[in-house]
Amino acid sequence: MRQTFLAAGLSMIAAGAAAQTPVVTVLTYDSFVSDWGPGPAIEAAFEARCGCDLRMIGAGDGAALLARVQLEGPRAGADVVLGLDTNLTAAAAATGLFAPHGVAGGFDLPVTWDDPMFLPYDWGWFAFVHDLTRLPDPPRSFADLAASDLRIVIQDPRSSTPGLGLLLWVDAVAGAGAANLWRALSDNILTVTPGWSEAYGLFLEGEADMVLSYTTSPAYHLIAENDATKAAAPFDEGHYLQVEVAGLLAAAPQPDLGRAFLEFLVSDEAQAILPTTNWMYPARIPSAGLPEGFGALHRPAVSHLFAPGEAAARRTAAVETWRAALSR
Amino acid sequence: MAGRAVALSPAAGLAALVLLALFAPVAALLAAPGGAGLSAGDWAAVRFTLLQAVLSAALSCLLAVPLARALARRRFPGRRLLVLALGAPFILPAIVAVMGLVAVFGRAGWVNFGLGSLGLPPLSIYGLQGVVLAHVFFNLPLATRILLFGWDTVPAERLRLAASLGFAPADTFRHIEAPMLRAVLPGAFVAVFAICLTSFAVALTLGGGPRATTVELAIYQALRFDFDLAGAARLALVQAALAGAALALAARVVKAPGWGGGLDRPWPAGAPGGWRRAGDAAVIASAAAFLMLPIAAGATPGAPGLAAPAARGWAPAGRSRALSWARGCS
Numbered sequence: 110m111r112q113t114f115l116a117a118g119l120s121m122i123a124a125g126a127a128a129q130t131p132v133v134t135v136l137t138y139d140s141f142v143s144d145w146g147p148g149p150a151i152e153a154a155f156e157a158r159c160g161c162d163l164r165m166i167g168a169g170d171g172a173a174l175l176a177r178v179q180l181e182g183p184r185a186g187a188d189v190v191l192g193l194d195t196n197l198t199a200a201a202a203a204t205g206l207f208a209p210h211g212v213a214g215g216f217d218l219p220v221t222w223d224d225p226m227f228l229p230y231d232w233g234w235f236a237f238v239h240d241l242t243r244l245p246d247p248p249r250s251f252a253d254l255a256a257s258d259l260r261i262v263i264q265d266p267r268s269s270t271p272g273l274g275l276l277l278w279v280d281a282v283a284g285a286g287a288a289n290l291w292r293a294l295s296d297n298i299l300t301v302t303p304g305w306s307e308a309y310g311l312f313l314e315g316e317a318d319m320v321l322s323y324t325t326s327p328a329y330h331l332i333a334e335n336d337a338t339k340a341a342a343p344f345d346e347g348h349y350l351q352v353e354v355a356g357l358l359a360a361a362p363q364p365d366l367g368r369a370f371l372e373f374l375v376s377d378e379a380q381a382i383l384p385t386t387n388w389m390y391p392a393r394i395p396s397a398g399l400p401e402g403f404g405a406l407h408r409p410a411v412s413h414l415f416a417p418g419e420a421a422a423r424r425t426a427a428v429e430t431w432r433a434a435l436s437r
Numbered sequence: 438m439a440g441r442a443v444a445l446s447p448a449a450g451l452a453a454l455v456l457l458a459l460f461a462p463v464a465a466l467l468a469a470p471g472g473a474g475l476s477a478g479d480w481a482a483v484r485f486t487l488l489q490a491v492l493s494a495a496l497s498c499l500l501a502v503p504l505a506r507a508l509a510r511r512r513f514p515g516r517r518l519l520v521l522a523l524g525a526p527f528i529l530p531a532i533v534a535v536m537g538l539v540a541v542f543g544r545a546g547w548v549n550f551g552l553g554s555l556g557l558p559p560l561s562i563y564g565l566q567g568v569v570l571a572h573v574f575f576n577l578p579l580a581t582r583i584l585l586f587g588w589d590t591v592p593a594e595r596l597r598l599a600a601s602l603g604f605a606p607a608d609t610f611r612h613i614e615a616p617m618l619r620a621v622l623p624g625a626f627v628a629v630f631a632i633c634l635t636s637f638a639v640a641l642t643l644g645g646g647p648r649a650t651t652v653e654l655a656i657y658q659a660l661r662f663d664f665d666l667a668g669a670a671r672l673a674l675v676q677a678a679l680a681g682a683a684l685a686l687a688a689r690v691v692k693a694p695g696w697g698g699g700l701d702r703p704w705p706a707g708a709p710g711g712w713r714r715a716g717d718a719a720v721i722a723s724a725a726a727f728l729m730l731p732i733a734a735g736a737t738p739g740a741p742g743l744a745a746p747a748a749r750g751w752a753p754a755g756r757s758r759a760l761s762w763a764r765g766c767s
Contacts (some may be wrong), residue, residue, distance in 0.1 A: 169661075172661045172662055173661050175664075176660060176661045176664055179664055200664075260544075265641060265647075265654075267654065267657070267658040267662045268641075268654070268657060268658070268661070268662070295646075298645075298646060299544075299563055299645070300563045300642060300643065300644070300645045300646065301641060301644075301645070301646040301647065302638075302641060302642045303637065303638050303641045303642065303654070304638075306532065307532055307535065307638065307642050310532065310536050311536075311539060311543075311642075314536060314539055314540060314543060314545065315543075315544075315545035316539055316543050316544050316545055425663075431647070432478065432647045432650075435646045435647045435648070436481070436646075436647050436648050
């Protein structure tokens with residue numbers, strides 16, 4: 110009983126202390142807030158300057174994040190949503206739940222960016238990653254890949270943002286021929302996993318010759334594991350982009366702090382954290398430049414990216430095409 | 438009469454509350470705007486879900502019978518530990534278990550390495566066979582536990598009577614064990630079936646593509662990808678109906694053995710020896726190998742198949758947009 114009172118008293122003291130410090134709440138995807146993700150470093154750096162308590166809440170993957178915002182509407186209680194990509198921003202904007210971010214432009218992206226609602230914080234190219242010791246001579250195009258007897262692992266577009274990115278990549282390079290290309294690729298697809306981790310795990314187990322990931326994945330092996338055997342296969346027809354964005358919720362309880370967090374997210378300090386924690390290119394190259402290891406990465410000459418509205422319009426048909434071609 | 442009604446009402450009230458808690462979210466989703474009926478893709482998901490769940494449950498239960506029988510009638514050092522360890526796959530995160538299975542049965546796994554060195558064609562773990570293999574790996578221990586419990590309920594008096602009547606093992610099976618199994622097996626089947634009904638990550642990862650779409654994935658897609666709340670609710674109702682139908686069917690099949698309670702602990706000494714003893718040993722050893730090897734492979738970095746990224750605390754290259762891996766068949 111005494112312990113109960115003690116606990117109650119302590120929690121009241123804690124609540125009192127918290128009431129003096131404003132709380133900024135950021136809804137994001139799970140891997141961002143994991144111990145090995147950017148979350149802990151970003152949180153420490155922002156709290157050091159804002160005099161506030163930054164709370165990051167993991168809410169599944171990117172699509173799950175948007176579904177949660179849609180379900181909770183103005184009652185979400187969060188200030189910032191971090192981790193949507195351009196395949197989701199049209200649907201996100203249509204909810205009317207987001208407010209303009211108000212952060213000045215000027216980004217180092219392969220595309221021009223003028224979305225007043227969503228702020229890019231990092232980006233990358235999708236690519237098939239392979240092991241140079243097992244596959245020194247990777248295919249140079251989707252057609253090459255389809256003609257080969259290589260086995261690849263991809264992610265399901267319905268539950269994974271790289272999976273959806275691949276569908277739009279095929280759509281962008283093959284257009285009306287997408288269904289034929291998928292049929293030609295079907296005997297190369299060893300399996301389709303729900304998320305990135307299972308696919309990458311199968312590849313590292315030696316089950317597949319290549320895995321759908323990012324051109325920046327080899328930098329992880331190089332920097333974190335001192336392993337130079339992984340590479341991304343350059344495709345002549347170009348690579349599809351993923352641009353990750355954050356947005357301010359219109360019903361944010363702390364709009365000023367939320368906006369300050371968005372400013373911070375594209376600042377030198379935060380941008381220098383992202384490349385070696387989220388393993389993507391920063392939206393603004395920090396003054397110290399990119400980390401060593403990123404310089405050796407393949408940078409595709411041709412980038413593909415559907416505008417948000419077009420991506421939203423194409424994705425349902427693209428998933429149907431994919432499902433029909435692979436269900437045969 | 439009045440007393441009985443009063444006595445019943447708390448239980449009935451509780452049942453109503455549970456039903457309300459289960460179906461209120463579904464009702465709320467159904468009330469959201471959207472048409473009725475399932476698409477062709479949804480029906481394909483229902484068919485695949487049923488097929489894999491029935492096969493997984495049947496095979497798990499079929500294999501659990503000799504395993505539970507061997508464990509019930511043999512006493513050996515480490516038996517309790519083994520029974521305890523059999524529960525390990527059930528609590529393992531799905532991705533760790535899948536990576537362990539892949540290390541043993543995958544293209545670059547131990548089994549195919551062995552087959553290759555014997556000049557035999559490789560086995561593929563990708564497809565329906567892989568899904569069922571993984572589900573049996575997860576649920577064979579569960580089914581075995583349930584059946585072991587069934588064997589424990591057989592009164593020792595019955596077995597003594599059987600022994601004094603000179604029953605052969607086959608007679609013991611027909612007159613004592615078979616009625617017990619009839620009472621216990623349907624429950625084990627429904628438990629495994631219901632777990633596999635909600636399979637998602639395992640079914641997709643080893644299923645080989647959209648052919649292996651389960652109702653659970655279709656629900657996820659409707660809710661998270663299409664934000665089609667009514668569609669998600671329809672699919673959730675279908676899933677609940679399948680589990681309910683399996684439960685109702687099992688209730689009809691179950692037949693109590695009708696021997697009443699016994700007085701002391703079951704299985705007195707006198708399990709058959711000879712080849713049956715060797716057979717039981719073989720069953721226990723191969724089940725232990727089947728269940729333990731993938732766990733060892735999944736947990737040992739540097740083994741021929743490397744451990745799963747998650748197990749190595751790795752997962753970073755950060756792009757883990759994976760779903761959260763619930764246990765078991767998910």
